[in-house]
Amino acid sequence: MDWLELHGDWLEEVRQRARDRLPEWFAEFTEAGAGDEITASGAAAAWDRLRLRPRILTDVSAVSTATTVLGTPVDTPILVAPTAMHLCAHPEGEAASAAGTAAAGSLFCLSTRSGRPMSQVAAAGGPWWAQVYVLRDRELTAGYVRRAAENGASALVLTADTPVPGRKPRWEALGVSPELPPGCVTANLVPDEPEPDPMAQLQAADLTPDVIGWLARISGLPIVVKGVLRGDDAVRCADAGADAVYVSNHGGRQLDGAVSTAVALPEVVAALAGSGVEVYADGGIRRGSHALRALALGARAVFLGRPVLWGLAAGGPDGVRDVLRTLTGELEHAMALAGAPTVAHLTPDLVHPIPGAVRPVPDMGV
Numbered sequence: 001m002d003w004l005e006l007h008g009d010w011l012e013e014v015r016q017r018a019r020d021r022l023p024e025w026f027a028e029f030t031e032a033g034a035g036d037e038i039t040a041s042g043a044a045a046a047w048d049r050l051r052l053r054p055r056i057l058t059d060v061s062a063v064s065t066a067t068t069v070l071g072t073p074v075d076t077p078i079l080v081a082p083t084a085m086h087l088c089a090h091p092e093g094e095a096a097s098a099a100g101t102a103a104a105g106s107l108f109c110l111s112t113r114s115g116r117p118m119s120q121v122a123a124a125g126g127p128w129w130a131q132v133y134v135l136r137d138r139e140l141t142a143g144y145v146r147r148a149a150e151n152g153a154s155a156l157v158l159t160a161d162t163p164v165p166g167r168k169p170r171w172e173a174l175g176v177s178p179e180l181p182p183g184c185v186t187a188n189l190v191p192d193e194p195e196p197d198p199m200a201q202l203q204a205a206d207l208t209p210d211v212i213g214w215l216a217r218i219s220g221l222p223i224v225v226k227g228v229l230r231g232d233d234a235v236r237c238a239d240a241g242a243d244a245v246y247v248s249n250h251g252g253r254q255l256d257g258a259v260s261t262a263v264a265l266p267e268v269v270a271a272l273a274g275s276g277v278e279v280y281a282d283g284g285i286r287r288g289s290h291a292l293r294a295l296a297l298g299a300r301a302v303f304l305g306r307p308v309l310w311g312l313a314a315g316g317p318d319g320v321r322d323v324l325r326t327l328t329g330e331l332e333h334a335m336a337l338a339g340a341p342t343v344a345h346l347t348p349d350l351v352h353p354i355p356g357a358v359r360p361v362p363d364m365g366v
């Protein structure tokens, strides 16, 4: 995006460009949080509240943001969260986002509610994971999961915080029922019957931890559980065979009033200390220094939701690439200033303790 100037508010400029190009309903749908938007509106500020304790006199002449997630190498720990309906933001939908993500050396997570076939995501050439909504129709879900494995997804991300969709009054107030581009939410769901029951495609509300083993068995892939906000739930997921947990409140789009991920992350990291289960986080990551805080608190990677959709709408694949690269550049800069030449040096002592907050054990920043 050659128009992008790297002044302080560059991401706000990308958001405005996206708004200018998107239909109003999709711009609002993207930004909306659930209920009174208490959780959604507080997400970035919760990272800001964590103050840093930079190290001095450390050699940061070479800084590397490279890491691995579940064994997959990535150039940046800033990854792409699953978001629905990319066809509403760009005519090439998820194929464009996956291409931009690959160009940034990041990892793309495909939503179940996607509009371009997985084969096009795979063709982008970068690593990718498939997010799974377990649907009322388990066979439909199983077909999606098996195709993800066949198409080269390297993990499944089970979204566990959506037994029912959260209500989003800001979006509902528009009162529109948008015409979606064909296949926008169903390109990767292939029903057996010619006229499937639309209710069968809704999220199942009866999931238990057993679903983790089921998904692992039918796909042969590692399982990441997304939507974890509590240490005890993280342990339940690990005990049921999860390879990673992903701290998220769904961008504040599910239970309004849910704790911010900046606050929940240390509890989850502490609960999983020594287990080998990786921890990721998302929600309100708008600055490289937000990513730095999350990694210092024990996240192995962070994910971006809305900023990627803004980049896609504003600049297609290049827009996605530039959002990821620019935030990664900010992270690199913040790492140098914090005295952390690699992500392994991002440890909890970099974050100033908040009285009463759970502290993660110091060896979980790697």
Ligand SMILES: Cc1cc2nc3c(=O)[nH]c(=O)nc-3n(C[C@H](O)[C@H](O)[C@H](O)COP(=O)(O)O)c2cc1C
Pocket: 029, 030, 031, 043, 081, 082, 083, 084, 111, 112, 113, 131, 159, 226, 248, 249, 250, 251, 252, 253, 282, 283, 284, 285, 303, 304, 305, 306, 307
């Ligand atoms: C428009 C939109 C669509 C989303 N669709 C999905 C989805 O299909 N599956 C899912 O697990 N999460 C979905 N999410 C949640 C994101 O994966 C992520 O948790 C959240 O957006 C992160 O917060 P951020 O937008 O502040 O970065 C969606 C979020 C948005 C904004």
